[in-house]
Structures are given as C-alpha cells and as structure tokens.
Amino acid sequence: MSIPLLKYSLSTQNQRVDGYEVSPGEEQPRAYNTDNLPSSVEMDEVIWAAYRQIFSEHQILSSTSDSNLESQLRFNQIRIKDFIRGLVLSESFRKLNYDVNNNYRFVEICVQRILGRDVYNEREKLAWSVVIASKGLESFINMLLDSDEYEENFGDSIVPYQRRRIIAQRSKGEMPFNLKTPRYGADFKEKFGMPQFIWQGPVRQFRPQEQRPKAGDPALFLGMVNDLATV
Template sequence: MSIPILRYSLTTQNQRVNGFETNPGEEQPKIYTTDNLPTAFEMDEIIWACYRQIFSEHQILSSTKDPFLESQLRFNQIKIKDFIVSLLLSDSFRHLNYDVNNNYRIVEMCLQRVLGRDVYNEREKLAFAVIVADKGLEAFIDLLVNSDEYAENFGETIVPYQRRRIIAQRSKGEIPFNLKTPRLTESYSIKQNSAQLLSSTAVRKFRPQEQSPRAGDPALFLAIVNEVSPLAV
C-alpha cells in the first residue's frame, strides 16, 4: 500500500512578485545556456556551472565528473536538462548527498539545487519527503525536473540557478546565500584567512587547589621515583 501524498498550499506570496535585491547588478545570477551556440570555452563554463549547481563547490571532485556525459553535451547529443538529471541520479550524488542525509534534508537540498529556491513551508517539505520515502529518489527527481516550475524557469537548455540569492545587510559582512554553501565574498575571505594573534609567552598549566595531591597520594611517590636516576649496570 503506497503512502498517500500530502496536499499543501503555498503560504508565501513571494513567487508572484519581483525579488528585492540589495544590489541588482551584483546579485543577478549569470545565465548559462546552450541556446546561443556556445564556444568551446563557454561550454567549459556551462559544464562547470552544472557541476557547481548540483554538487556545490565543496563536492566537485574527480569522482563526481563524468567525461562521457560531458562529451555528449558538448556535441549536442543531450540537453542541459538531461545532463542535470544524470548528475542527480549518479552514484556520486547518491553517495555524497542521499546516503548521508534524511529525506527532509534531501528535499531541501534538491529544491535548492534543482528548482533554485527553498521549500515554501514545512508541509511542502513533508509532502516531498513522503514521495522520497514511498517512490524513491528517482521518482522524486523526475517529479522536479518535469514540473511546470522547472520548465518555466529553466527549460531544457538553461543551467538551474539560485533564483533568490538575496544578501541582507551586506554592509555588515553577511555570507551570501547560495545553496547553503556560499561562495564567499573577497572581504569575507580576507577576514576568514587573516592571521590570528599569537602570544610568544609560554602557556602555563593551572591546577586547582582542590586537585593538588595530598599527603599519602601515590602521585607524590611517582614524582620521587622520576627524580631518581637509574642505577648503572
């Protein structure tokens, strides 16, 4: 008996209005697409953008790359959408993401990376988690990439991107929102990599008075033994 799919309503109206970006020129995402017959260099950027979107930057390893799929995309044998689906269903994605997370986290992660947005509410997260539990990861991915939302925003030739990458209070140095694993700004990277102040004085150990050995404590005899030089043979 299959688990009934939970019905939910959208509790946010943000999808109906234009987003408010702190700096539109900087916050507008770059669109990677094959519609304009990209050059070899541009195709390299498109492939990199696909890996970065699906695996995020900290998971782009030699094991996650698939030269055969890349070759098919370069020679227009498959579309960007097909490439994205293959990455999502790859052993690398399953090993690095699906096997080590619960269904709720998988739903959040896939909506961020496939649809470019967070979950609308807890009921949406629960509804998709039920699909993952009942029908598996493949059915869940198929539902996302074949949804009207994916088709309207990305189609078959656009790499998914974060549709609402808003930085609040940029002047205070907050980390940019990007798939929960942000690309750090230059100022933040400098701050994070700055040298720490180190003291040249020796570090002294402090032993509380109540922990000091008392008369008859074996620790006192051990100290005496350590001070006695071994006898020459």
C-alpha cells in the same frame, strides 16, 4: 495504487515576487544556457555552472565529474536538463547527499539545487519525503525536473540557479545555496550521537592597548564599588 503528492501551501518567497532592480549587479545570478550554440570556452563555463549548482562548491571533486555526460552535452546529444538529471541521479550525488542525511534534509537540498528556491514549509518537506519513501529517489528527482515550476523557470536549456538570490541574502541574511554545507544536518548528528562541541569556559574579549583604562581612570574602581554595594 501510488500515493498522490500531499498538498502544501505556496508561501510568499522572494523568487515569487517580481524584481525591481534598475540594473543587474554582480551578486545577481547569471543564467547559463545553450540556446545560442556556445563556443568551447562558453560550454566549459556552462558545465562548470551545472556542477557548482548541483554539487555545490564543497563537492566538486574528480569523482563527481562525468566525462560521458559532458561529451554528450558538448555534441548536442542531450540538453542541459538531461545533463542535470544525470548529475542528480549519479552515484556520487547519492553518496555525498542522500547517504549522509535523512529524507527531509535531502528534500531541502534537492529543491534548492534543482528548483532554485528554498522549501516553502515543513509540509512540503513531508510531501516530497513521502514520495522518496513510496516511489524511490529516481521518481522524486524526475518529478522535480518534470514539474511545471522547473519548466517555467529553466526549460531544457538553462542551468538551474538560485532565483532572486540578492534579495534573499539581504532580507534573511542567508548565503547562496551552493555555498551551504550539504552534509550532516543537526538532526542527523543527534541521531548518530556525533559530538557537539560547546565551549564551557569564560568568554574573553580582546581590547586594544589604547582602549584599556589608564591609572586613575574611574573605570578601574567600578568593581570595588559594586563589591561594596553588595555588603
């Protein structure tokens, strides 16, 4: 008997709020799709967008490319959703993301890259981690891709993207998901005893020459006054 997905609350996030932008800006995500039979150059952009979303800009390497999947997509043998599924289930994705993180961190990465949003809370991380432990990685990935949330936002022909990114950056001060370093979360480093470099020396601040006090400036005697006050 398989374990059902644990319930978790759907906390309010920016992607769940209707947009109010008057006109699109450069920071807003662009939706790449194959609905209008893209040209060869446009298909190159679609494929690049898929790699950038799934592997992030830190992991786009020659080893992560899959010419077989690309060829099938170009000749309309598979849809964007199938292409995304192939990338996420690839050995390269597993090696670069799952093998170097625990299940909680891996869940966070996959939700961000596949569903285009951050995890709602720790309860959601736990729920999907149970799926990985009990059903395996492939079932977990398929459940995300076959979910109603994915279908409603991306369907079969749209490359996943970070939804409502510009507001998320302004309100939370976060960078786009595909720019976040995907490897080695804090708990993973602690588990394997990786060194934590903490500066123990004094912190020195640079002050331009024109801002430094000149001879006779009362600021030069402030330290002497403080010393006398403590006697």
